[in-house]
Amino acid sequence: MFVDSHCHLDFPELAAQTEQVLARMAANDVTHALCVGVDLPNFPRVRALAEAHPNLFASVGVHPDYTDTPEPSVAELVALADHPRVVAIGETGLDYFRLEGNLEWQRARFRTHIRAAREASKPLIIHSREASADTLRVLREERADEVGGVMHCFTETWEVAEAAMELGFYISFSGIVTFKNASALKEVARRVPLDRMLIETDSPYLAPVPLRGKTNEPAYVRHVAEEIARLKAIDVAEVGRATSQNFFKLFLQSLVTQ
Template identity: 65%
Template structure:
């Protein structure tokens, strides 16, 4: 692939679009998928544990998610979102695939539910991480990886850069979250997978390593977490 990209993981946000996503990636050995329903939209069809497990059995599937909690827009009546999160964790445990976790303004409940549902049995990644070092430590204790997006290049992301400088190198990942959150110098424009190299450059700078070293570290970490993507 161009830009030094070895593999791409297309992350699911709902069940309605999942068949089309599978059809899109089917011809490409270097692209895999996850299956899940994003926490933001209450109107999306609710999955069952059994349905998620069945869909995750597809050979292109490497993970369960995107799932988690997002209290940025939803401030009350949160039970439906928490139950959706629990459903995904239970499915991941049943099919033995890692979780892709979205969390925003929901630190305590995210960690609490991960613990209550024994998510450490399968682990996963805290995707597009924007939270505190304290939360990162709690996630690391549960066996999760911490993934950084283009946000780490933003001028106002000093606290996040501090977190990125502390995460153990064997638990760090990089991503784009395309088409959102394009890194500097493309901020405000549509993001694309190739821009992950700018995230690698920033992480390398923070860790005092070369881009080549960070690229190898994060690639090795990716395949360790998502072995089905090989």
């Protein structure tokens, strides 16, 4: 019924318990999950998870926060994405919250990922924090609308969501939407159409209410769906069906056409 569109099962908090994580997914009607890459040295671990488990997929990319890591080239990203279990490029984007100073290198890395996505014909997974104007500008300049993708762990305004959707991007909500102090984000979730929405955990981080403070995992994505159902006054099964269909439409249609 549910799909976790963004998790990090290779991170230390979860890496030693893959089978238990998969069992808890099944017990909570979470059928699939996308394991997202954040750097190139550890990408083989992400890919191996997807190769070993038919309900897991992988992406390849270098996170915008990572400074002391090999810089990817377009050719390298395209080559790594040429794999039947790798369904996206990212996560990539801009983050002006944790880093300061001249961040032109971050914007250059972002452009590299968009160009790779266009060449590989695979969607983008976008991380954007306190950088929405530049994120949208770079997406437009690099013609990211040709491949589309998802604004992961969305925390921005309705205006940013609307602009991203106009570029062909889905809006993904994480456990943050369940937090009591997230009233503005809850309103965005009410307004985003179901056919443009994904759900995620970003595990092992951001465990939703009522599990805040615990290590997050894909099984908990159902709590995100339940909150969206409450906000939209619809059945949670409807949220599950729509977001799952959106996931397969976005990430797996590229495999069908290859």
